[in-house]
Amino acid sequence: MLKTIVKYIGTGFLYGIGFSIAVVIMLLVTEKIESTSHGGAYQPNENQTKYLKSLINSIETNGTDQCEDIVGTWVGELIEDDGAYIRSWELNYEEDGRFWGAIARKSITENSVEKQEGTWSCEHSVLFTDVTVGEKQYKWNYLLLHNADGERVYAHIGSYAIENIYRTYRTYRKK
Secondary structure: OHHHHHHHHHHHHHHHHHHHHHHHHHHHHHHHHHHHOOOOOOOOOHHHHHHHHHHHHHHHHHOOOOOOOOOEEEEEEEEEHHHOEEEEEEEEEOOOOEEEEEEEEEEOOOEEEEEEEEEEEEEOOEEEEEEEEOOEEEEEEEEEEEEEOOEEEEEEEOOOOEEEEEEEEEEEEOO
């Protein structure tokens, strides 16, 4: 009888230790994932810079420069997850390299508008932006795929690859 009780206590103790180890590992993995995600301001890393340089070099030698005719007001919309998330924007690009505008986000859980302002430059079909949203600073770069006839198609250059592709339209042409 005593042997059975000790066996059950020992088994419970070992299960407790195993469970504790599993919880600790889960917490460590979760913390590692959270610490590597970009909460807050995102700054490009060295790999993104190398990737961007190689894109610029290939466009410079092989492609058409899409940087002309950026100045003006551009509007667009991106619908994700079969319409569950909608992002729309109106951005004004000034001749002096400044831009400003607003981005609206709509979903089941969110309905917000954030104002953006910053500076832009364009070189060899890559649009470089330094953006301020509230108190946070961002650097977002886009590869211009098409920019003519009041339509602009561009792709966000992410950390390691081309990410979302956007289409935007000019609302008026600056003189």
